[in-house]
Amino acid sequence: MKLYIAEKPSLGRAIADALPKPHKKQDGFIEAGDGSVVSWCIGHLLEQAEPEDYDPKFKKWQYQDLPIVPEQWQFKAKAKTKKQLSVLKKLIKSADVIVHAGDPDREGQLLVDEVLQFVGLTTQQKQQTQRLLVSDLNIQAVKRALSAMRSNQAFVPLSISALARARADWLYGMNLTRAFTLTGQKSGYRGVLSVGRVQTPVLGLVVRRDREIDEFVSKPFYEVFAHLTTDSNEKLVAKWQPSESCEPYMDDEKRVLLKALAENVASRIENQQGEVAKLEQKPKKQNVPLPYNLSALQIDANKMYGMSAKQVLDICQSLYEKHKLITYPRSDNRYLPSEHYQQRHKVVAAVANNKGCEQDKIDDADLSLRTMCWNDKKVGAHHAIIPTEKQVKTAQLGYQEQQIYNLVSRQYITQFYPPYSYLETTAHIIVAGGLFIAKAKQVNVMGFKVLFTKQEQEQDKDTLSSFLPPLVEGQQLLCHEAQIQEKHTQPPQHYTDATLLSAMTGISRYVKDKEIKKILKETDGLGTEATRAGIIELLFKRGFLQRSGKQIKASEVGHSMVNMLPESLTLPDRTALWESHLAKIADKECTYQAFMDPLMIQLNEFIDAAKGIQDADFKGLATPTAKRRFKKRGKKMTNPVN
16 A cells, blocks of 8 residues: 655645545545555644653753753654544554655655654665655646655655754753743743744844844935036936045945035035046846745735735645645745746636736736746755646635735746846046046836836836936036035834845845855855744744834843843854754755754853853843743743744
8 A cells, every 4th residue: 555644634635636536535544546545744743752751850940950951852742633643653554655745845854754753664664665745736736746756765864954953943942941031030030031043043133123223323424416417408417426535534335424525525516517537338137036935925025015924924825725826835945947837838827817917917928938947956845936727716815815826926927028128327427526427227128027016116226217318428518506415324124024034034144254154145044934934923922022013123021031142142143054054964964963063062051151140131021921832930831942
């Protein structure tokens, strides 16, 4: 008997639909017409054992018990899903061939592997276990996946990577949460101060941004503009470019801070002749944006519709599992397999039927175009999020579901439009010895930008608004007016869901160490596509973050937490490097032990630091009222990972 084990029931039903009929539905599995059986997990059926499962004395939180490090790691069945685990146990023992059908990512690999390990496969069963990678729940896509199965042995490094992450998170979260909660209690705080390898650096990002805003002092700066006319009375405006001699009067961003300097330049150029010293014309283009991964979709949905990261993920899951209108949503990849190019006609037809994009935009799409998104070398376990071939009645979708489906569809349709191209003209004009520059652009081809709203186009950083009449080098101009604009430096903006997600995905921007920064340019990211939304929501539930409209700010407890912790715990360097090492384990470039050994050294150092803190600032702060996953000292605490 061949047994397919899916990650969740929806995937199991999709696999069964692609197998021979008739089907016989049983309690927890489906029998197919060819004798094969499809069953499923319901997310994680197993969880890491609690500290008190290893030793009852750990039920009470005490410094002297830390660090808690299991000699033999244990899993235990989740109470709510024990019945399904029993179903799988029986089926696995009867199976001749097992097909691992977890989601196509690190967590999906571990989720089924841990069940197989828990049940105890024979050596022969392990060698014969196959891996099915499904990223589209429609029947034709599942059939294609069934014809391209691989040996599960090829995914052992990925599974080890996931296991290393899970165990490291347990060690880090369990021990440091206990250590710093005990430290907080010495200052009279009665709540749980959870520490995690991702949540704590994310909180650190928000706290540091809040501080920067609170401590910001606005300063005036000055720009000088020359209003020029040609002999034929055509007008243009050019902006002064301060020379090196002005640097003592400028800030790090080359803004002039001395008003007298700007006034001196203005008085010198007014009613003076200028000359076009140099004229540059460069053809430029902006390539078509790649299809979405989850973070990019969450960022755009927050900007356009104000949706939180968690809302977008939940809607995507519905579009994927319930409606089968998009491919696997928890993807970190923005490229597509070459074979997907063959399905473009059917996908575009589905987008048209499902009202995913305006019909005239679909009609103007050139399906003979092939952008760089179709690239097998850049596709990993999963690919970009795109519409599927399925056609439905649009009335079946809720309002927000339609909004997200439209974003995914539009990003796909852009792949069949040419790049946006324009001619950029830059005029270097000398007036009274000073350099002034005027820029303008002439659009040649709007290309894919016709699919975007005017508001979105206006946000384009390449937009150049200055008008330039026809000019030639050596041409004389008259500066008939000099204008000084006084502006003020602006504080950074509080985070929103979009900008916090952007910070998490582009974490190297916040890393000072040059070597780490270099590494992170390739392995960039705080958390994963599957966990980022949950981490942000978790910080709200624990009372560390709070919302003010669209703004995300740290609470008093969040600020006190970051003030208490060693700075390195609140910085992204370590957790981002973890992801780098985990990726190397998956690629067979690093071993499990080489990852865990340094972590244990650091863990002991942090526990010692927690014990030595005597002045944590939590006095007078109430325990957050938001619903928490933890209970007070001496009672059961669920795994505070991430």
